[in-house]
Amino acid sequence: MESVKDLDPEIYALVKQEERRQSDKIRMIASENYVSRAVLETTGSVLTNKYSEGYAGKRYYEGQQIIDQVEQLAIQRAKDLFGAEHVNVQPYSGSPANIATYLAFLNPGDTILGMALPHGGHLTHGAQVSISGRYFDAQSYELDATTGLINYDAILEKALAVRPKILIAGHSAYPRILDFARFRAIADEVGALLMVDMAHFAGLVAGGVHPSPVPFADVVTTTTHKSLRGPRGAMILCKAKHAQAIDKAVFPGIQGGPHDNTTAAIAVALKEATSETFKEYTRQIIKNAKTLAQSLMTKSFTLITNGTDNHLMLVDLSNKNISGKKAAKALDKAGIVVNYNAIPFDKRKPFDPSGIRLGTPALTSRGFKEQEMLLVSDFIEKIIGDPENDLLLQQTAEDIRVLCRRFPAPGLEHLR
Numbered sequence: 001m002e003s004v005k006d007l008d009p010e011i012y013a014l015v016k017q018e019e020r021r022q023s024d025k026i027r028m029i030a031s032e033n034y035v036s037r038a039v040l041e042t043t044g045s046v047l048t049n050k051y052s053e054g055y056a057g058k059r060y061y062e063g064q065q066i067i068d069q070v071e072q073l074a075i076q077r078a079k080d081l082f083g084a085e086h087v088n089v090q091p092y093s094g095s096p097a098n099i100a101t102y103l104a105f106l107n108p109g110d111t112i113l114g115m116a117l118p119h120g121g122h123l124t125h126g127a128q129v130s131i132s133g134r135y136f137d138a139q140s141y142e143l144d145a146t147t148g149l150i151n152y153d154a155i156l157e158k159a160l161a162v163r164p165k166i167l168i169a170g171h172s173a174y175p176r177i178l179d180f181a182r183f184r185a186i187a188d189e190v191g192a193l194l195m196v197d198m199a200h201f202a203g204l205v206a207g208g209v210h211p212s213p214v215p216f217a218d219v220v221t222t223t224t225h226k227s228l229r230g231p232r233g234a235m236i237l238c239k240a241k242h243a244q245a246i247d248k249a250v251f252p253g254i255q256g257g258p259h260d261n262t263t264a265a266i267a268v269a270l271k272e273a274t275s276e277t278f279k280e281y282t283r284q285i286i287k288n289a290k291t292l293a294q295s296l297m298t299k300s301f302t303l304i305t306n307g308t309d310n311h312l313m314l315v316d317l318s319n320k321n322i323s324g325k326k327a328a329k330a331l332d333k334a335g336i337v338v339n340y341n342a343i344p345f346d347k348r349k350p351f352d353p354s355g356i357r358l359g360t361p362a363l364t365s366r367g368f369k370e371q372e373m374l375l376v377s378d379f380i381e382k383i384i385g386d387p388e389n390d391l392l393l394q395q396t397a398e399d400i401r402v403l404c405r406r407f408p409a410p411g412l413e414h415l416r
């Protein structure tokens, strides 16, 4: 980044500090990851200079000889990887992808049914503070109060009562596998379209360690930067019969020109995701999550649903005499970055809830395996047990720095 260093030393210094932070800490925010240097380089390429409203062969500006090929390559790779009939790679991120899906099929005031935000759904699945909750009649389903699991019978009952036009499956904090056949059957029973937001587990689907929603859903939306390990962007995968509605909703419905540098970097990430190395990576994400979950439970941590089948776990700290926010802040000071998170039926407020969410995609990208997960579990136990002990936090941060240097993160190998 020599040019940035010369031109803008302030931003240069901040980027370098962020590199150091990402290198020296154990990043456990379940939606974050490290992209490869190839993805980073493509994101920073001259493709950022181009405008290309429209789709390949039907653009509104000239000079698309190269961009059309880039976008078609990204689309073809996504179709091949996920077995999709149609793919749109232009959404700027997951929220626009979801809103575009609503625009494609709904009128203002129509009913949608998704998982409630405090139960692990996403803002754009109908939360009142989001456009999805303000412009539509947003209904929600909750997790089972005893098991913390999705109760499909209850979803069917709710769907029969509210008759949604779109039934939404997908989550940002649910540690178990979804039953897409069941969701499909519920949607069919009430004549709804089925939309699956697979943002969190798209990489796991690509790696073959999580069932695919693609055969079951009318529309599948996903970000590309979580477990899929691509640039910040999104895709919409759908049945061929919905292709035109989806494409028109993305452009000109809610977006202008696509970010072609991102599209190219998505293509690179999709190529990487076909490799045996990536498949092994996704297997390790799950092994790491299960190892950590098991170890935390032996230390009397309460995990929602008593464990995990995917890349994340939700820890209820109610029995540890500490709030999620206080725990997250202490862990961050000690070198473990997580987010505080509401647990189902949380009695505390969303800004200081009872839980923390832990994810394994990023630390697995840097090569952590089961052995390191046991160390992470020990660190977490120590910090949560003594969150105000500044000396302990500092010492742990140093231990974590030493550990992290043994596992250079993708894209940050130069900091070794």
Ligand code: DSN
Pocket (backbone or CB within 6 Å): 030, 031, 094, 122, 172
């Ligand atoms: N913000 C993401 C997450 O952390 O799960 C969802 O978009």
